[in-house]
Amino acid sequence: MAAQNKVESNSGDMPSTTDPAAEQKDRLIAAVKKEVKQLMEEAVTRKFVHEESGGVTALCGAVEACLGQGLRRRALGLFKTSSTTALLHKIAKNCPEAALVSARVLSAEGAPATRSASGVERRPSAPRPPLHKRGSGSLLGSQPPPTYRYLWIRIALFERQLAKIIEHLVNNATRYYERDALVADPDYGSILSSLLVGPCALEYSKAKAPACFWTDPPADELVQRHRMSAGTTTPPSVRRPILNFRRSLNASSDDNASVNAGSGNSTASSAKDYVESLHQNSRATLLYGKNNVRVQPKDVEEPMPGYLSLHQSAAGLVIKWTPNQLMNGYAESEGIDKSIYWAMSLQVCVWEVVYVHVHRSQASDALILVGQDGVQRPPIQFPKGGHLLSFLSNLETGLLPHGQLDPPLWSQRGTGKVFGRNKGRRRPMPSLCESGENDESEVDEVAGDYVFRIVNNAIADREAMRHSLLERVIQSPPRTPRRTLASTSTTSSDSSTMSVDCPPIIGNLTQTTITQVSLEQAASIELVCSTMRRQIISRAFYGWLAYCRHLSTVRTHLSGLVHPNIVPGENTNEGLTDAIWRSMMDEQGAIVDKDEVYRLVYYGGVQHDIRKEVWPFLLGYYEFNTTFQERQEQDCTYRRQYETTMSEWLCVEAIVRQRDREATAASIARLSQSSGKPKPEVEPCEVFEDDCSVISDNPPVVSPEPSENEQKRLEVKPVLSRAPSIDEVDNIELDEEKNENGVKINGETDTCEDITFDDDDDDEVCIKSVVENPDMRRESIAEIKRLAEGIVQKGDGRGLLCSVDSGNANLYGNDNKSIEEPAPNHAHSVIVTNPSVDLAVTGGSPASGGTTAPASPARSPLGVLREESHSAGASFDTLDPESRPDNRSNCVSPASSNGGVYSNELVENFALNLHRIEKDVQRCDRNYPFFTDENLDKLRNIMCTYVWEHLDMGYMQGMCDLAAPLLVIMRDEAVAHALFARLMCRAKDNFPSGQAMDAYFADMRSLIQILDCELYELMHAHGDYTHFYFCYRWFLLDFKRELLYQDVFSAWELIWVARYVASEHMVLFIALALLETYRDVILANSMDFTDIIKFFNEMAERHDASAVLSLARDLVLQVQTLIENK
């Protein structure tokens, strides 16, 4: 806004300046260009532009500036109002667009409080818009709220007339503008009007309240905005892991531990401080000072003179020696490198000194300090004349009260302290001092060597304390914070005020500097200080330790997520193509190099055409080394097994249907009763108990007054296909086998029939319909396969008998009601599904077009059923024992031999599941063309069979989604079921009954922490984030809902083979890749828990799957590399 104001003022101030005119025009037009561009961008992302958007105001400002420039105000008599507004009114006579806008402006100005067409005046109460107060040239003068500004331009823009008005102005520029004005310029003028054509075509809206104008932009917009601002659409590169440990423990190393402490202070400014510290100051008392004390530092040939001082500070007594070169004024010699002198200076803490050796000779008095470590400091040579003695006596005084010299100096009247006589130990010591000084004035001084020990009384006490502490520490090892990543401060919950609470285990790091001061108080302060220091050091250490441990844990953890060996991805661009696949098989159909298959699929996926062939291998249903024949046999066996299972639950389903019907009838009766005559009191508690006893969450579909037919229809509808369909396929292939076994079954079959016959009339209906089926079938698919018919009959009969049988048996046990409907259902359904299976198997081409065509006649349930019941040509020979499938015994036996074997519990349990399955199957991928009713029936059968086999687990929402893509690829029900069962082995843990989901969330956490710390911090900042619930559906359904179908296929293949190639938990990396793809959007908008859920829900099926998957592979590689570098 400021820049724009400047532009305006320019235009006002110098309308007729000629020299910079061109430049100014350039600037003005550039401003318009910029604003137009911004506005168009906004429009692209939002689909509409809000009227009160800042972009609109800015554009209007820029346009106003252009129009104001070079306007012939005087000539036109435009003085009192905004000149351009007046201009508008003026041209309104000649320009119809301007007239329209002019009228609007007048009405807007006239009725400020009402919301008129343009809606721009959301104004408080000002009766006159400040527009009118503005002088022509001083737009800057008043500062009206932005919405008032450029009223007419605004309105013209919203009315989409602005471009035309400007065009009119440009065309008639000579009348209104100076010759050098922008509008009058042949080029600039037309540029201006054409620039505004775009904005005039936009949709302007004031529909949304300003409050919600900014809120909750949809995911799309967020992504687009990000692309615009980022300039590139490439997914953000994944950040390098932040494993480098940058904290330095050296920072805390003690300065008093090093002799060359001064070396650190090598800068000039600190030199000054250092020298000043040698004087008496508030922190340290100067006990002794002497210049020209000579010391011979290392690497120096001659002893050098310097200043020796003894300081009493809080930390204890410190002996310092500083070479004269440093003492002689710091401001002097700038050029000379003093660092070597700093390196020479001495700083010795007295408490580190155990022995003080004194060598007195003719030439000089030398004093050697021997530290705890036994190392001798360079000899300090005092000039002759009692300086050494006075130093020692000062030292002795300084040591009090906590320490002393042993032996003490002797007091001598007159001369003060003197050296002891008898306790001095003579020892030959290498005298390095060769000073040429021969000051022999003090001959009475006896040459000789003395050794003093510095005794610290406090040490003994503290040692004892330390020992007790040490023991305590050993008993209870210090708490090691496991997850404190470089944040030791957070672990300080135990840093109580107990100053002794510091385990001094870390001898390497802490210099055990035991100090002592002369005052009790000082001692305790000093104790606190040193303890704190140790605490800090130890905490730093433990933090570091914890960090290292954490990293190693994470590494171990991560190493469990990926395989250690990296499989290279060369020559895998095309993935597993048909040609490659064929070439990998030997003539028997066995595949030798399965690892190569995995590798190819991992990096390139499977060509769609051969998915049907390859998937059973990938999911482990086929072994790679099997031959064609073996696989075929496996299929047969599996089909038989599958249909056996199916026949079992179909029996139970029949019972369920019956019960539902009864329950519905009851509830309808009740409903009609209650609606017919108002029965006033139904006690609240009874409300639920009055209608049906069957547990189901599926509404039994029954109309209030069911007629016979209608009821039939309603029944049949949801049940559509029961599918011994596969039976028949199986049967075809196993024809011989059946015939062999057929005889054996006779007995049982007869029993069944007997039971059936002994029953009521209704049962006969069932039989009839069963018998009818073959005819129906013949009609519909006779051309396709004649052979199938007989077998279909068998299959149907079996299914039917079974259901009736079990139904009866059960019902006998309960109440002697008859079964009417279940049988027709089965019979009918068989017809429905059979053709497709036949086709699929016999034709070998899983084309859905082929399957639907023959199925369609059979799909009209009503007709079918009617026909069935009418034609009573009951050919019982279809139930002929001889032609019966062998597995029939399997199916019948549970029902017939056990009678009421299906316990009420089991039936209710299955009923519950059945209703849930039906409800979900109906709405599974309805938008996907594959899922016609027929295929939904297959899906239902797969679900029911699986659930029947896993009744303890039961049906869980989401299973349908997992089975659907398998069915889409495999087409064959039984094989799809086999693959689904395989898939569920892993997936079942993801459902609420399992534990895998929590583990996934935890793994996600670790991975994000390692691979993208920025994102991790954002998540951490929003506590809710840690649930990672936005990933829930991803993991539960293996991204099935996040991606489009064709992408789901490749994602699943990747997940399946990854366990053999790179990682058993590929889902994690895909999830991470999804997150990383949008990380910048997430970060830029600082999304919280709900935002991110919404974002990803909206982005479902809109991801760039191939990019995400390849990013996932990259992430795996990244982690693998990370582990490898360990």
Place this chain on the structure above:
Amino acid sequence: MSSRKKVLLKVIILGDSGVGKTSLMNQFVNKKFSNQYKATIGADFLTKEVIVDDRIVTMQIWDTAGQERFQSLGVAFYRGADCCVLVFDVTAPNTFKSLESWRDEFLIQASPRDPDHFPFVILGNKVDLDNRAVSAKRAQQWCQSKNDIPYFETSAKEAVNVELAFQTIARNALAQETEAELYNEFPDQIKLNANDNNRNRDGDNCAC
């Protein structure tokens, strides 16, 4: 983003699977009905601005998975709810029967400050179907017995009563917020009025 500080009402929709929770939510927010909805997995939410008594409030409507097994997941979403919408299918008595347990479960998990007066709204959905199995009367009686919960008969498919129901939801949720601020001054009056209106209307609409 200064407008973040506005009234946000969190509404949770619960009910058995397949009763039409997602459809209701989408009908209200997007004014659309689709027969393409899949079973909800996890949780999703939509937001909508509504004006309640001259106040602009944002409704954040959470749609959850219907299978009770997934409710352990929903707990995280229940917290801080301002209103709970219980949906059943008028053609499926069992979905009506489970209302009780849905309500209890919600109260346990969300643990609102004042469970007795926490605003619930019951929606009997799918009234467009003709195989109705739960009478409006029965539903009303139950609602009455539960501290006069407002009851609406809706059809997400034909947009029957959806707007009205959600207006009530918003109002009650807002009232709950306001009540909390005012230390529960007149909670009953507000509720009773809403209920009376609803009941009359329902009676008129649904003579089944």
